[in-house]
Amino acid sequence: MRRRIWSLSLLVLLASGQLNLSASSDSLAAARQEPRVTEARLNGKKLVVFGENFSEGAIIIIDGEPAKTRNDTDNPSGVLIAKKAGKSISPGKMVKIAVLNKTGAMSLTFNFFSGLILTLEDAGKTITLKVGDRFQVLLKKEGFEWTLDSPDPTIIKRLADDPMFPGIQGLFQATRAGTTGLSARGELPCHKSTPPCLAPTLGFQVTLVIE
Structure with a gap:
């Protein structure tokens, strides 16, 4: 009898929207998504990093050091901008770039050539x-x-x-x-x-x- 009552209660919660298992599952999946860097460009002092799965507040890591980063307004999950990062990258230098999401997930290293x-x-x-x-x-x-x-x-x-x-x-x-x-x-x-x-x-x- 108790099992039947518990099952009916669960069905009521699901029907009313008070218990949303799919939303929780989607949130966990999103949190597990790792960022991926596909391209990087230098525009003067500005470093622009392209990829996917960048979270809001994600940070560009250059040779192990974090750079002040913002998400692009038009494509926040696919483009990150470090406005002054280019100052620390000399011409003809090879640097290792990664992206760290606020969830703690980090991308694989991307080798970027500045020449x-x-x-x-x-x-x-x-x-x-x-x-x-x-x-x-x-x-x-x-x-x-x-x-x-x-x-x-x-x-x-x-x-x-x-x-x-x-x-x-x-x-x-x-x-x-x-x-x-x-x-x-x-x-x-x-x-x-x-x-x-x-x-x-x-x-x-x-x-x-x-x-």
């Missing part, structure tokens, strides 16, 4: 560098896999601390004056099938002039 980044938009250009300059090659096109033809190793050195994440083809440094080319070929997975597909490949090439 020159060559992208598909630079294809066909002549890039002028100075000896010692660093640059990164980032080639992103949905579905395509890239094969990079390394430039003259006596002029351009590929650095050992190369951060490997989607689209990054390498981190390089100019070692002496001279001119060399850097090229890459983008293919779809079907190009490696037997027989290969007839879809077009993509090409990328720049000329590097080191002064």
Whole structure:
């Protein structure tokens, strides 16, 4: 009899909205969501971090140090802004960025390069560098896999601390004056099938002039 009364009481609470199990479940799931960083950009002194699952009041962590952070007004869960963080990031430096939510959940580390980044938009250009300059090659096109033809190793050195994440083809440094080319070929997975597909490949090439 007591079990029947308890069951009826539970049904009444659920029907009246006084007991909302789905809302509680949703809240717990949201709390467990880890933030994820997908991109970062420097705009003067301002560091802008893009991603998902950023909580209100989330903090950008740079090389282990918290930066004063605010959520973007238009996209608070996907964009964070640290207005003066760029002051502590010198050009050509590799820093580790993470996002810490107010729930305590932290993103995986994102390696961010603050120097020159060559992208598909630079294809066909002549890039002028100075000896010692660093640059990164980032080639992103949905579905395509890239094969990079390394430039003259006596002029351009590929650095050992190369951060490997989607689209990054390498981190390089100019070692002496001279001119060399850097090229890459983008293919779809079907190009490696037997027989290969007839879809077009993509090409990328720049000329590097080191002064």
